[in-house]
Amino acid sequence: MSKRGPFIVIEGLDRSGKSTQTALLLARFEASGIPAKLLKFPDRTTAIGQMIDSYLKSTSELDDRAIHLLFSANRWELVSTIEQLLAVGTAVICDRYAFSGIAFSASKGISYEWCRAPDVGLPAPDLSLFLDISPEAAKTRGGYGEERYEKEEMQRRVGEVFRRIGKEIDGGGREDGRWVNIDAGKEKEVVEGEVWALVEPLARGVEGPLRRLWT
Ligand code: Z5A
Ligand code: MG
Numbered sequence: 001m002s003k004r005g006p007f008i009v010i011e012g013l014d015r016s017g018k019s020t021q022t023a024l025l026l027a028r029f030e031a032s033g034i035p036a037k038l039l040k041f042p043d044r045t046t047a048i049g050q051m052i053d054s055y056l057k058s059t060s061e062l063d064d065r066a067i068h069l070l071f072s073a074n075r076w077e078l079v080s081t082i083e084q085l086l087a088v089g090t091a092v093i094c095d096r097y098a099f100s101g102i103a104f105s106a107s108k109g110i111s112y113e114w115c116r117a118p119d120v121g122l123p124a125p126d127l128s129l130f131l132d133i134s135p136e137a138a139k140t141r142g143g144y145g146e147e148r149y150e151k152e153e154m155q156r157r158v159g160e161v162f163r164r165i166g167k168e169i170d171g172g173g174r175e176d177g178r179w180v181n182i183d184a185g186k187e188k189e190v191v192e193g194e195v196w197a198l199v200e201p202l203a204r205g206v207e208g209p210l211r212r213l214w215t
Contacts, residue, residue: 003205005035005086007123007177009097010195011162012131014155015138016184017191021131022095024192025199029091034203036091039082041075041100048074056147065114068105072098072118082123086210091203098122098213099130099165104149107157112164116214124211125177126202129195130166131184135159176213 008025012018022038029036044053048070054060055067062070075098085092098119105115135152149158169179182194 003089003207004210005089005091006127006199006202006206007082007086007092007094007125007210008199008202009094009099009125009128010131011096011099011128012184013133013135013138013159013162014150015141016131016133017188018095018131020188021129021191021195022093024188025093025195028192028196028199029093029203032203034091035089036093037085038093038095039078040095041078041097042071043074043078046074046077048077056149058148064105064108064110068101068110068115069118071101071105075101075119075122079123083210086123089205094125097125097128099128099162102165103158103161106161107154112161120212120214122213124213126206127177127198128166128169128179129198130162130179130181131191132159132181133184137185177211 010018010022010025019040022040026036026038042052042056043049051060051062052067052070052074055062055070082092101119102112102115106112135155138155139152149155166179166181169176180198182191184191186194
């Protein structure tokens, strides 16, 4: 049976280097001659993504649950793209995914279970890498920006929810793939090396069907 492409997610706190590391990872795949595609959530290019963009920039207001469902819908609208890429052997790298959705909305006080429900059944990553950084260290990387959630107290709560998600995935068997914490306070090149060491064993393909999150 031919292998499918690996599904790799990079999650992390603000300024932890997700966009930097997903771009470096894509370059590694390309340099190795392995087809790969980088996706980013939220995908602000779709109609739903544009609603999310104006919410994040605070040019529109939305109920907390409504925006949560839009973030989830923004992932569901990309599911067939993800499945098709993986099926033809292309690696899919995601800059944020469902775990960000739960972490940010649960940090506003919505229950964890409610936040998780709309993402149940999404394609499960084979590997989720969590870039961990203290809010103090993150601040030295240019400080928090202008968008809605870029406040220190919010980031601390978000970190706690991410850690809960990681523990559940680690203890939850193979369905939800593997979750690995990475110290993102190190230099870019060091983090990149650690990321590649974890991804490389999967890079040339994965046996077995794509799993579904939390099923
Ligand atoms: N959100 C949500 O609520 N629900 C959802 O379902 C989803 C998301 C998917 C927008 O996300 C917001 O949406 C986000 C979560 C929420 N809200 N917040 N906060 P976004 O992904 O568009 O946000 P972003 O601004 O692109 O990402 P980021 O977290 O702020 O940054 P990053 O991608 O992790 O870091 P970076 O851009 O790669 O690096 C930041 C800077 O640090 C940059 O100057 C780098 O050159 C530098 N850097 C990177 N790595 C290093 C190292 N190792 N050392 C030193 N300096 C470094
Ligand atoms: Mg980013």
